[in-house]
Amino acid sequence: MRISTRKTTLGGLAALGVVALLAGCAPAPETGGASGGSSDSGKPAASDFLPCMVSDAGGFDDKSFNQLGLEGLTAAADKIGVKPITVQSSSDTDYAPNISNLVDQGCNLIVTVGFNLAAATKDAAAANPDVNFAIIDDSSIDAPNVKSLVFDTAQSAFLGGYAAASYSKTGVVGTFGGLPIPPVTIFMDGFVDGVKYFNEQKGKNVVVKGWDVASQNGTFTGGFEAGTDAKQAAQGLIDQNADVIMPVGGPIYKSAAEAVRDADKGIVLIGVDADVTQTDPDNADLFLTSVMKGIKPGVEDVTNAAAAGNFDKAPYVGTLENGGVALAPFHDYESKVDPGLAGELDKIKAGIIDGSIKVESPSSPK
Incomplete structure (x- = not known):
């Protein structure tokens, strides 16, 4: 067993403080649908849209956040009528090449699962401004083609x-x-x-x-x-x-x-x-x-919105208030x-x- 003794400059913070939501945060995702992510017929835009996802080292069968992300992507893809591409990472050295692989396959939206993929996501987004990205559990990337899905x-x-x-x-x-x-x-x-x-x-x-x-x-x-x-x-x-x-x-x-x-x-x-x-x-x-x-409704929401041409960079912050x-x-x-x-x-x-x-x-x- 390894013991970490990471310290933070905010050490000593009182155990109870104030929760501050991001100004202009996206609204809570609606399970099974998208906010503003539908065509005039009420169905998500479809056909040539290709949604994709890269797991972190935990893999898609982790019974946890990778699995929930995959379920959200799959649910949206089924509704849109397309087949997503998903790539599982075995270690952190897989992150950048896995994202690059999806870019090469013509993915329109690439969802990266986890804080550990932040550096690779940031680099890929900068190099591919025409591709939209969404990252779960990280809000450090400020780019017009990157949306953060984070949770308090x-x-x-x-x-x-x-x-x-x-x-x-x-x-x-x-x-x-x-x-x-x-x-x-x-x-x-x-x-x-x-x-x-x-x-x-x-x-x-x-x-x-x-x-x-x-x-x-x-x-x-x-x-x-x-x-x-x-x-x-x-x-x-x-x-x-x-x-x-x-x-x-x-x-x-x-x-x-x-x-x-x-x-x-x-x-x-x-x-x-x-x-x-x-x-x-x-x-x-x-x-x-x-x-x-x-995670599941959040990924489903951003995927549907991107398919309908309504992708935006406004971060989504999950709280008790918005469910x-x-x-x-x-x-x-x-x-x-x-x-x-x-x-x-x-x-x-x-x-x-x-x-x-x-x-x-x-x-x-x-």
Whole structure:
């Protein structure tokens, strides 16, 4: 297991702050459709439009954000009536050549999945101004042909942290990540702050292992692949008596699930990106809930809009208010959580939306 001790100049930021949405952000995507992305007949423009996608190293079968991106692209392509081209990356050295390959195949829109593809996306967009790009989980590229799809998951993870603290029997919960990058640490920040808010409201002292918000230091596996490092990271939290664990980083949760089953102590997991109870039925019994972001409808929306000639660079920021982030249902654990928890979470969500509960991470979209 590798431990990262990344620090940020915003270390020491108060656990609760103000969420600021981007001025002029695109509206929330409509599941199954596009805002302004239809022809006069009500159907998306079609025929010669070619949508494409490059995964990050997690692959399209990660049961998480790569899979959700692919589902969004496929849904839009089916509606438009075209066949998309998708390319899976095995490592970071694949990103630039995979994008170049899609440009050479005549793709009109290339969706790149993940923060780690930012440099390759920026270079390709500059070299190919007639090709439109959309990138998930990065907002650093300022170009007329690049649209960012980013998500303030600190908000939904705050709800997840509160739920974790409420459910915990040991008074210890934990989280660990794949890499110390903003799309990962934003989940961890929100989770820790949600636990802190629970403690303040309930007079409790639930402890979080694996991440410190103030110093921005914590436990990371060094990548997004399932394997020994991820299992050891989860085991380290189990050894510290954590009975609710949130792995942040695509397939690494699969290794955490192995550690949980081996421990056989009634430990539960919290998923990220997708509702993992639904995307991975084989492990559904382990998930208390999931901290979700609307990658599928976001990708579907930008693809439909681009097909109709309505592509724009205005970033989309998913929040609790516009439905771009959310906490999944408790599914099989509905009868096992505190009877008042759902109502408490509804009130907290409303408070975050109206600003009376301040939630911010150093990694929140600005």
